[in-house]
Amino acid sequence: MQKVYSVGQINTYIRTMFTQDFVLNRISVRGEVSNLKYHTSGHIYFSLKDAGGTIACVMFAGMRGGLTFRLANGQQIVADGNVNVYERDGKYQLYASRIRLDGAGELYERFLALKAELEEMGMFAPEYKKKIPVFVRRLGVVTAPTGAAVRDIINVATRRNPGIQVILYPAQVQGEGAAASVARGLEALDQMECDVIIVGRGGGSIEDLWAFNEEETARAIFACQTPVISAVGHETDTTIADYVADLRAPTPSAAAELAVLDVRQILQQLDAAEEEMTRRMRRIIFTKRQALSQIHLQRQMEQLLRTKRNRLQQYQIHLRYLEPMQRVREQRQQIADVQEHLQRSMEQKILQDRNRLRLYAEQMRRCSPLERLTQGYGLITDESGGRVHSVSQVKEGGLLNLYVSDGKITVQVQKIEQTDRE
16 A cells, blocks of 8 residues: 655655755855845845746844845845755745845945945045145056057147156056056056056946955055046946045046146137237337337347246246245234234233232221221220210210220220320
8 A cells, every 4th residue: 555644744855855965055046136024033035036937035033144235126146055945834945144246236245345444444534635736747647558548648638738748557457466556556656756646447347447446456545645536437437446536537538637737728828918918019119119220129029028928937937836825824823923922911911910909908908997906906986976086085974985896885984094195
């Protein structure tokens, strides 16, 4: 007779088969999160699906310590764990022990973690940002030696200032070792006394731009004594290098425009000034034509033009090195010194007046009749309140008021004796 098994026996047998399967005991499954539920017990229930099917999954509360992000429906993840049977329901499911975002999602997770760490260290703080100089004569560039980025930077920089010196460090900007190559380039150009360094590359995926999300690159930018402009990818791309750099440019071309002053504007201003001087000189020549010869006037005009050009050059030099804030700081310091001097003088005057007032108060206290009363003396008045200072003012049987330190005594005169004073 054929043996009959219970449902529980079948489920137990199947569970034993799953447990003994080496592949199912340590497996990684990639798929899209669906039917997500965070249970009040701390367990996470969800399903993983792809074009070929769906599998139920659970991550128990004790395993959530390694989960660095919050699960959401629609995420592409890789779940590590084991597949087993839940005997009560007779269903198999994936028991996840570790969950990580798949592909670009994992990189983005690492990006957020490093960003938070460096921000906490203060590497993004505004007080550490260096000012980009106005006049750049030597421009350092850290990027790939080929590609659109380096061509755009050189074309824009030389167009805006044909006399600029561009120093290129040919760095590896993608793949293994790219971050170290970029860091070496920054260190090398920082030692070459460049006015500004542009670091970056053209656009790409998050994987292509990952060298600029590495901590090694961020620390190299932060350590630079030379101001650094980051120009990574397109306008919508943001990397760790953008946060650490002194200035972020949306594209390499924009970085060159931000770094290099357009000399054509200066030349146009000089041309306009020269035209204005020429017009003035022509008026001078017209007014003095009758007195001086054309050759003499021509020499004067040329000399004046040379003088004006030299003066314009001096003005340009002064503008480069003039720092208005220095004067403001000096005036603020002078005001602070005057305020401090006034404060000290007022405090000294108040102290002197207080000492003088204390001295006057002591002198008045000593002269007070009340002070005498405390020393054993008394004040005598008659019945009408007049002061008695001679026996001639007193009659036997009359009443006198004797004031002492703690009150008044009324006495009757019994006897009067007069003494002679010599």
